[in-house]
Amino acid sequence: MKSFFTTYKWFAIAIIFLALGSCQDDFTDRAPEDAISLDDYYSSDEQVASATNGMYSRTWFQFENKFFWAVAEVGSGNMYTGSPDVNAMRNFSLNGSDPELVNGWSSLWANVAQSNAIINFLEARVGPAVTDEVLQNTIGEAYFMRATAYFYLVRLWGPVPIIENNLNFTTTPNINTNRVEDIYTFIEMDYKVAIEKLYEKTRTANYAQNGHVSKGSAKAMLAKVYLYKKDYTNARIMAEEVINSGEFKLLGGDQLPSKTFGDLFTYAHNNNEESIFALQWRGDGNYGSANNCNTQFGISTAEVSTSNASYGGVFAPSQDIITAYSASDVRRKETIMLPGDVYPNVKVTPSGTLIVPSADDIGGQGAGAAIKKYCIGIVNGSVTGPVDAWAMMDNNTYIMRYADLLLIHAEAILAGGASTSDAGALASINAVRNRAGLANLTTITFDDIFKERRLELCFEGDYWFDLGRIPRSQAISIMAAQNRGDRNNAQYFTPEEKDFLLPYPDNDVAKNPLLTQPPVPYTFN
Structure with a gap:
C-alpha cells in the first residue's frame, strides 16, 4: 500500500481482497479473485462469515514477516541479528527510510482500511438470506481488527491519525495526528463494540472451530489495553470475566495436563485452547499467505538445517536472554535451542532428528544458540503441515494467549x-x-x-x-x-528517550507534513 491516505479504489480492492478467505473456519477453500462480484458476493451467511478471513493473515504479513521481530524482539534485546535489513533496532539506528519500517506501518494501515470497509459498507452489501447474527459477528471482527491495529500503532509510533472511514480523506490527504489518550479511547470503544457483536465461544479440542476471535478474545485484549492505561480496576474486571468464563485453558495446566508448553508452537496445535488471537497462515500459492518464521528462526548450516529454504537463521537469541532461564524452567528448551538439545519431532536436512550441534556449528548469527519457538523443521507430513514455494508454512503466530x-x-x-x-x-x-x-x-x-x-x-x-x-x-x-x-x-548500546517511539516513514511525512506536527484532540461522534 503506497500510503494510508486512500481513494475509493482502495475500498474496492479491500472488499475483493477480504473475500479471498474461505467459507470455512480453517481458511482452506478460497474463492478465485476474478469470480467475485461486489453486488452479489454477500448473498449467504457463509459468504459474509468469510469476509474477514484475509484479515487473519495477509493483511498482517508485512507486519509479521520481519518488522515485528526486528522491532519488538531485536529492539527489546531478546533477539540478536547481524542481517542488515532487520538489525537497526539492535543499536537504535532505525530511520524513516527503513524498508521494514515502511512495511510494518503500511501493514497496520491496511488492517485499518480494510476494517473500515467492512464496518462502513458490509451491511449495505448483504442479501436478504443473510442472518443478522452472522452479519453483526463479522462486523464485530472488523472492530476487533481495527482496535488491534491501532493498539500496535499507538504503542509503536505514539500519535497517529484516527481514521474511521477512509473515503472521508480521498480529497484531503493531509491529516493531523491525534493525541495518544484519544487513540486509547478509540481502541477501547472499538473493543467494546466487538464484545457486543462477537459470538461467545468455548475453546475445545475441535481446533478447526477456534480460528476466529470471540467475545472472550475482545475482553482479553481490552484487559491488556486497560493495563497499559494503568486502569487496574477495569483490567482486573475484564481479566476475571475471561477467566471465569472458562473459554480458554493453559496447555499443560491443570485442565489440560496431557499437553505441554511446547505444544503451543506446533502446527498440530494451531488454534488450541490457549489461543486468544492468532494470525492464521495458509499457503495458497500466493506470496504473503503463509508464515516465514521457520526459515527466519532455527538452524541453517550445510550439516544441519531446520529450514526448507537455502538459507535460515536470520534471527537468533540474544546473549542476554540465553542466560535468563533457570535450569528447572521447561520453557527454555521450547524457546531457545542450545548445543546438545534433542528434538525428536523436528526433522532436519540432510536427514534425521534434530540434535543441536556445537556452538561453533550452529550457524545463523554466531549466537551459539537458535530460536525454537515457531521453528518446526523441514516439511514432515501432518507434523508440520505443507510448505509453499517460498519455504513458508502454516503454523499460527500468536498475538495473545491465555498465559x-x-x-x-x-x-x-x-x-x-x-x-x-x-x-x-x-x-x-x-x-x-x-x-x-x-x-x-x-x-x-x-x-x-x-x-x-x-x-x-x-x-x-x-x-x-x-x-x-x-x-x-x-x-x-x-x-x-x-x-x-x-x-x-x-x-x-544505550537507547535515548526518542528511541522508544519509531519514526514515521519519510515518504508519508513528505505526503503529509502534518504527521510531524503536534497532535490534535479527536472529535468523537
Whole structure:
C-alpha cells in the first residue's frame, strides 16, 4: 500500500481482497479473485462469515514477516541479528527510510482500511438470506481488527491519525495526528463494540472451530489495553470475566495436563485452547499467505538445517536472554535451542532428528544458540503441515494467549503496589509458573510479574512493549546492560528517550507534513 491516505479504489480492492478467505473456519477453500462480484458476493451467511478471513493473515504479513521481530524482539534485546535489513533496532539506528519500517506501518494501515470497509459498507452489501447474527459477528471482527491495529500503532509510533472511514480523506490527504489518550479511547470503544457483536465461544479440542476471535478474545485484549492505561480496576474486571468464563485453558495446566508448553508452537496445535488471537497462515500459492518464521528462526548450516529454504537463521537469541532461564524452567528448551538439545519431532536436512550441534556449528548469527519457538523443521507430513514455494508454512503466530491474560490479571490485582499476596493474583501467576516447572510464589512484586512475562512470552513480541510502559530511566538501564552482540563480541548500546517511539516513514511525512506536527484532540461522534 503506497500510503494510508486512500481513494475509493482502495475500498474496492479491500472488499475483493477480504473475500479471498474461505467459507470455512480453517481458511482452506478460497474463492478465485476474478469470480467475485461486489453486488452479489454477500448473498449467504457463509459468504459474509468469510469476509474477514484475509484479515487473519495477509493483511498482517508485512507486519509479521520481519518488522515485528526486528522491532519488538531485536529492539527489546531478546533477539540478536547481524542481517542488515532487520538489525537497526539492535543499536537504535532505525530511520524513516527503513524498508521494514515502511512495511510494518503500511501493514497496520491496511488492517485499518480494510476494517473500515467492512464496518462502513458490509451491511449495505448483504442479501436478504443473510442472518443478522452472522452479519453483526463479522462486523464485530472488523472492530476487533481495527482496535488491534491501532493498539500496535499507538504503542509503536505514539500519535497517529484516527481514521474511521477512509473515503472521508480521498480529497484531503493531509491529516493531523491525534493525541495518544484519544487513540486509547478509540481502541477501547472499538473493543467494546466487538464484545457486543462477537459470538461467545468455548475453546475445545475441535481446533478447526477456534480460528476466529470471540467475545472472550475482545475482553482479553481490552484487559491488556486497560493495563497499559494503568486502569487496574477495569483490567482486573475484564481479566476475571475471561477467566471465569472458562473459554480458554493453559496447555499443560491443570485442565489440560496431557499437553505441554511446547505444544503451543506446533502446527498440530494451531488454534488450541490457549489461543486468544492468532494470525492464521495458509499457503495458497500466493506470496504473503503463509508464515516465514521457520526459515527466519532455527538452524541453517550445510550439516544441519531446520529450514526448507537455502538459507535460515536470520534471527537468533540474544546473549542476554540465553542466560535468563533457570535450569528447572521447561520453557527454555521450547524457546531457545542450545548445543546438545534433542528434538525428536523436528526433522532436519540432510536427514534425521534434530540434535543441536556445537556452538561453533550452529550457524545463523554466531549466537551459539537458535530460536525454537515457531521453528518446526523441514516439511514432515501432518507434523508440520505443507510448505509453499517460498519455504513458508502454516503454523499460527500468536498475538495473545491465555498465559498473557493470567499475568495481566496478577498485575491488575497488584495495581501498582509494592507487593501482594492476594489469592487470585497468586493463582494466576502460579498457574503459569507451575506449567513451566517452577515452584509457587507466596507473594509477588511487579518485578516478579515483569520477569515472568519476559520468560513466558519471549519471541512473541511483547517485551519491547513491556519495556515501553515502565519508567523510562528503568527501561534505559535494563537495555543498556544487555549484551547485544554475538557470543564472541559483546556489544552494548544505550537507547535515548526518542528511541522508544519509531519514526514515521519519510515518504508519508513528505505526503503529509502534518504527521510531524503536534497532535490534535479527536472529535468523537
